[in-house]
Amino acid sequence: xxxxxxxxxxxxxxxxxxxxxxxxxxxxxxxxxxxxxxxxxxxxxxxxxxxxxxxxxxxxxxxxxxxxxxxxxxxxxxxxxxxxxxxxxxxxxxxxxxxxxxxxxxxxxxxxxxxxxxxxxxxxxxxxxxxxxxxxxxxxxxxxxxxxxxxxxxxxxxxxxxxxxxxxxxxxxxxxxxxxxxxxxxxxxxxxxxxxxxxxxxxxxxxxxxxxxxxxxxxxxxxxxxxxxxxxxxxxxxxxxxxxxxxxxxxxxxxxxxxxxxxxxxxxxxxxxxxxxxxxxxxxxxxxxxxxxxxxxxxxxxxxxxxxxxxxxxxxxxxxxxxxxxxxxxxxxxxxxxxxxxxxxxxxxxxxxxxxxxxxxxxxxxxxxxxxxxxxxxxxxxxxxxxxxxxxxxxxxxxxxxxxxxxxxxxxxxxxxxxxxxxxxxxxxxxxxxxxxxxxxxxxxxxxxxxxxxxxxxxxxxxxxxxxxxxxxxxxxxxxxxxxxxxxxxxxxxxxxxxxxxxxxxxxxxxxxxxxxxxxx
Amino acid sequence: xxxxxxxxxxxxxxxxxxxxxxxxxxxxxxxxxxxxxxxxxxxxxxxxxxxxxxxxxxxxxxxxxxxxxxxxxxxxxxxxxxxxxxxxxxxxxxxxxxxxxxxxxxxxxxxxxxxxxxxxxxxxxxxxxxxxxxxxxxxxxxxxxxxxxxxxxxxxxxxxxxxxxxxxxxxxxxxxxxxxxxxxxxxxxxxxxxxxxxxxxxxxxxx
Numbered sequence: 081x082x083x084x085x086x087x088x089x090x091x092x093x094x095x096x097x098x099x100x101x102x103x104x105x106x107x108x109x110x111x112x113x114x115x116x117x118x119x120x121x122x123x124x125x126x127x128x129x130x131x132x133x134x135x136x137x138x139x140x141x142x143x144x145x146x147x148x149x150x151x152x153x154x155x156x157x158x159x160x161x162x163x164x165x166x167x168x169x170x171x172x173x174x175x176x177x178x179x180x181x182x183x184x185x186x187x188x189x190x191x192x193x194x195x196x197x198x199x200x201x202x203x204x205x206x207x208x209x210x211x212x213x214x215x216x217x218x219x220x221x222x223x224x225x226x227x228x229x230x231x232x233x234x235x236x237x238x239x240x241x242x243x244x245x246x247x248x249x250x251x252x253x254x255x256x257x258x259x260x261x262x263x264x265x266x267x268x269x270x271x272x273x274x275x276x277x278x279x280x281x282x283x284x285x286x287x288x289x290x291x292x293x294x295x296x297x298x299x300x301x302x303x304x305x306x307x308x309x310x311x312x313x314x315x316x317x318x319x320x321x322x323x324x325x326x327x328x329x330x331x332x333x334x335x336x337x338x339x340x341x342x343x344x345x346x347x348x349x350x351x352x353x354x355x356x357x358x359x360x361x362x363x364x365x366x367x368x369x370x371x372x373x374x375x376x377x378x379x380x381x382x383x384x385x386x387x388x389x390x391x392x393x394x395x396x397x398x399x400x401x402x403x404x405x406x407x408x409x410x411x412x413x414x415x416x417x418x419x420x421x422x423x424x425x426x427x428x429x430x431x432x433x434x435x436x437x438x439x440x441x442x443x444x445x446x447x448x449x450x451x452x453x454x455x456x457x458x459x460x461x462x463x464x465x466x467x468x469x470x471x472x473x474x475x476x477x478x479x480x481x482x483x484x485x486x487x488x489x490x491x492x493x494x495x496x497x498x499x500x501x502x503x504x505x506x507x508x509x510x511x512x513x514x515x516x517x518x519x520x521x522x523x524x525x526x527x528x529x530x531x532x533x534x535x536x537x538x539x540x541x542x543x544x545x546x547x548x549x550x551x552x553x554x555x556x557x558x559x560x561x562x563x564x565x566x567x568x569x570x571x572x573x574x575x576x577x578x579x580x581x582x583x584x585x586x587x588x589x590x591x592x593x594x595x596x597x598x599x600x601x
Numbered sequence: 602x603x604x605x606x607x608x609x610x611x612x613x614x615x616x617x618x619x620x621x622x623x624x625x626x627x628x629x630x631x632x633x634x635x636x637x638x639x640x641x642x643x644x645x646x647x648x649x650x651x652x653x654x655x656x657x658x659x660x661x662x663x664x665x666x667x668x669x670x671x672x673x674x675x676x677x678x679x680x681x682x683x684x685x686x687x688x689x690x691x692x693x694x695x696x697x698x699x700x701x702x703x704x705x706x707x708x709x710x711x712x713x714x715x716x717x718x719x720x721x722x723x724x725x726x727x728x729x730x731x732x733x734x735x736x737x738x739x740x741x742x743x744x745x746x747x748x749x750x751x752x753x754x755x756x757x758x759x760x761x762x763x764x765x766x767x768x769x770x771x772x773x774x775x776x777x778x779x780x781x782x783x784x785x786x787x788x789x790x791x792x793x794x795x796x797x798x799x800x801x802x803x804x805x806x807x808x
Contacts, residue, residue: 394621
């Protein structure tokens with residue numbers, strides 16, 4: 081009898097090899113452990129034990145020390161030496177109840193020791209314990225192998241090149257993507273210096289990359305738009321990240337992750353160009369709209385300019401008459417001349433406001449004092465306000481925070497909303513003032529323009545901000561759609577609400593100046 | 602009513618325009634009264650005002666057009682020169698249709714405005730004289746007895762003394778006496794002039 085296989089092989093089932101030269105002992109062990117859910121193997125000498133162990137990888141081997149030929153210690157040595165069997169837990173069996181044998185057994189890698197004569201309970205308990213230990217170990221090893229292979233497949237699958245670098249900048253590891261980007265075999269990369277391979281542009285800024293990626297100061301680095309060299313000497317635009325590697329607080333090199341962004345940069349440029357084009361067109365539309373608003377306001381504006389001009393003409397005629405007289409009243413003359421000066425200032429102020437509104441190019445985003453901007457807008461809307469005989473009231477809390485926006489475009493939106501509100505009020509014969517107010521929200525300044533006009537039709541939500549939709553008989557339908565475009569261009573929002581008691585509130589918000597953001601300069 | 606001085610009433614909300622125009626007109630020897638609001642002018646208005654109104658078409662509260670309508674309502678005779686801004690010509694045309702004498706666009710040449718003001722003052726003076734004459738005729742007509750009035754009406758209608766005597770069943774001599782009293786009271790010697798006087802009152806005022 082060399083082997084006994086009591087139960088069908090089950091991968092989950094633990095395997096126990098019983099080794100003893102005494103058939104009586106084997107029988108006792110066998111009787112003790114049968115029907116406990118183990119696959120049991122039996123060997124009556126060392127050679128057989130080794131064969132079975134190599135074939136079945138038993139979890140536990142109960143190994144008799146005193147055997148003719150190869151003794152238990154010898155078997156143990158062989159088992160330990162073979163990687164296939166090294167993991168089995170060995171429990172020595174011996175009648176020798178002396179300390180030396182025990183110590184020697186443990187020293188040789190034995191997991192446990194059972195003294196003869198066997199106690200059934202003890203044998204079962206010790207075997208069971210070893211089986212559990214070994215099974216846990218195996219699960220852990222399997223998990224480790226899985227993790228290792230996952231890591232490897234990740235590194236292989238990542239399209240970014242990854243290098244492991246030692247403190248001198250020598251490549252110790254390269255993933256397939258790194259090889260592909262570098263244009264060389266993975267093996268050929270390992271051992272080369274990163275600087276010689278990829279950062280051959282030794283002028284100025286470039287030269288420092290070879291050093292920078294080693295993270296000698298212990299901090300990670302991110303660089304974009306770096307010129308890197310391939311194995312064949314051609315170059316590409318890269319983005320890289322390098323992170324230091326530590327072992328026991330000691331810098332052992334770095335990991336360099338990089339990718340070719342040549343195409344990405346081209347796309348970004350194209351996108352940026354498109355963005356600029358859109359911004360330019362929006363600015364052109366805004367300018368066209370300002371001109372058109374100016375045209376609509378021309379009568380009012382002409383009136384504004386005509387007043388001082390008329391006064392000046394009158395005063396000048398008066399001066400001419402005074403000059404014709406025999407005696408010249410110097411005091412009266414200088415009084416009239418002062419009045420002329422005041423009126424010409426008044427005229428040029430009107431012209432200045434018009435020019436500012438029409439011709440000033442979009443200045444781009446800057447810090448905007450919304451309170452002041454609203455006050456100026458109202459001043460500008462004064463002509464319309466007077467022509468419509470409707471007041472424009474302004475209510476702004478003290479210490480209104482500043483916003484980030486293009487002041488010219490925001491003013492255009494404010495003016496547009498005020499003019500709409502005046503028109504809505506007039507069409508409804510309302511004499512209630514148009515209320516312009518502002519408030520600070522958590523992360524924005526909200527401006528509201530409220531009227532007591534006729535309100536908006538039911539379906540306004542869907543169409544109001546669409547181009548070429550107009551609620552007005554003479555409207556082009558450009559105003560609100562442009563307003564939305566301008567406000568969203570400032571990262572703001574725009575909308576409206578129906579007002580309780582009649583009328584409409586149009587509102588828009590602008591992002592606040594972010595005081596926590598670092599200074600761009 | 603006693604003869605009063607003609608005044609140029611400037612109704613203009615812009616202080617500089619009002620002030621400069623006032624000074625200019627005063628330097629021309631004209632009497633001027635400036636009003637910042639149409640409503641303030643209406644407070645001062647009375648039927649005896651003579652002169653003309655230089656009226657800004659665009660003003661807050663009550664604008665020039667509204668003031669014109671109110672003045673027409675009240676039976677004002679003051680000629681109105683509208684001062685308009687650019688683009689207000691349709692308004693000015695409408696104002697002219699309602700009886701404004703003239704309009705002028707800002708900014709204007711002072712000699713043009715002065716000319717228009719003088720024209721308006723002349724018109725006013727003429728109308729005023731016409732109104733004075735009419736008032737005088739009406740005053741004289743009031744002095745006639747019913748019988749004299751009856752005979753005058755027939756004279757004006759062209760009836761001969763004889764016909765009047767027969768139709769009223771009075772003597773021709775009596776008709777002649779009434780007739781000479783009518784002529785005397787009406788302050789004329791000629792039948793033609795009497796007819797013109799009576800017609801002018803009837804034309805202008807059907808009452």
